Amino acid sequence: MSDSAVSPAPVASDFIRDLIADDLAAGRNEGWVITRFPPEPNGYLHIGHAKSICLNFGLALEHGPKARCHLRFDDTNPTKEETEYVDSIQEDVRWLGFDWGDHLYYASDYFEKLYGFAEQLIEKGLAYVDEQSAEAIRANRGTLTTPGVNSPFRDRSVEESLALFRKMRAGEVAEGVMILRAKIDMASPNMNMRDPVLYRVLKATHHRTGDAWCLYPMYDYAHPLSDALEGITHSLCTLEFEHHRPLYEWLIEHVDGLPGQPYQREFARLSLTYTVMSKRKLLRLVKEGHVQGWDDPRMPTISGLRRRGYTPASIRHFCRMIGLTKFNSLTDVAVLEHAVREDLNANALRALVVLKPLKVVIENYPEDQVEFIEAVNNPENEAAGTRQMPLSREIYIDQDDFMEVPPSGYHRLKPGGEVRLRYGFCIRCQEVVKDASGQVVEVRCIYDEATRHGVQPEGRPKVKGIIHWVSARHAVPVAVRLYDRLFTEEQPEMAAGEDGDFVTLINPGSLTNVEGAMAEPALAEAVVGGHYQFERLGYFYVDPKDSHPGKPVFNRTVGLKDSWAKVVAKQQGAKG
């Protein structure tokens, strides 16, 4: 369907693209544009990462052939990283439709080179081994309003630092006893320039290098140098790294022998209404069982959106719609929903499914008769063709489509009222059958032969309501899950406040398991990964994990726009 690779559709410009255009115009980097997407493999990717992925890989596509985008795992902290995450990240980037070709890298591939650069800095008198405790370092760093104090080890000799640094590498130094720091300026107004830590000792097993190292570079040190080693021209990251830029530039300037001269620019990360985006919070939702995993369809993770039924094209389109700036914005999730509706409206096959069945007996329809009715597979795409749907004397309609005492403006079935069965004829309600408790259990109707196959006899008043249905005898039971927003508040973190807890704001109705839904027979053969529009209900996706042959489970991706629901809500609001 729409899962094909990215088309080189024109992208509106933004401050990053303008910058790159300037670089190209000035003949910098010999006309090359080389970007990278550098996740730490410590969690699953989310829609915010998709923004960065679309930017970095998009740039490479836009500037080909002298352009490319690397996938680099920023794996400099072995205590947090796992192979599981490495795998899922690759799967997600690929699923989004992007390809890094041969350019898959790991910061850990550069550990040896990075170590050499560190010795170089020590030899130049630009780095030193500090033996202060972590507490002392923190205390001596000063505060936002007061300058820091030089370490007593700051002016030790090059030889001494070098010897100590080698001991650190050799595993002769315990964690927390010594670190390597850059010698910059303890009085800098920028905290990151107050002799930042470059290396620390970590006696941990790394997911790739195992126990080969016990000395690990910090992000601030490894990132710019990794960029330079790969020949990255444009290092694009989010706003919280703004203050790291001077350090990035300091390293690029002071380390000799770098093959490239990258520069860093920052853009605002994505925030979406009614969800949380930080890895820490998403991890908590998973760990505490508020959701059923990283790929729970309510999660804003790529894997969650995929399982919800979002398409790669819709996510790419969304990323194009939201733009790129340095403004800390909050994007309405309705934009995301619009993107997927647009895609699915054009591409999803239609089907008739009754969520909460109410039996309707068509009294003047012969007992044993079955007829087949032609239904359009996709009104937006004639090539999708048509199908035959069985119709018989007893059918199911949705409980929402019948009301004994309807509000004004209600177009659906009511006592004495008439509706058209989608693709079929009109039926009129003759009688309502109730059980002992007064619950409506069956509706008895008669059909009008003159309206068969959509015929609208001249002079006959037009029926406003058209409802979906399935033949009771032919329908197949299917499992359906309806999803709503995960939180009740637009900004859960903010609404919870300083002392509050965002998990208390989880929407109790975020998941509804629908029991007893009945589908038109063709849906028994729905295959995993298929997208459908259940007419009048929304877009649904065949769940890849819980579906079995002949027993599909459908996840609702998003509902259809529902202007009648708005009217009802307004009426109820008016009543108080």
Place this chain on the structure above:
RNA sequence: UACUCCGUGGUGUAAUGGUAACACAGCUGAUUUUGGUUCAGCUAUUCAAGGUUCGAGUCCUUGCGGGGUAGCCA
């Protein structure tokens, strides 16, 4: 009460010194065998005050508001 980045409709973006545009959301109405889709229409003197200029959303100054920063995380 440090440094730094950012303030354009309800929301997100565009306008690169020259008539404030687009999308989403909302509200009308038309079309429609999905209360869907589609189509048409409606909703802003750009945070404020000064300044530069023939002309400022855009440049300058100040103020106000918001974000970020004191990990041996990334």
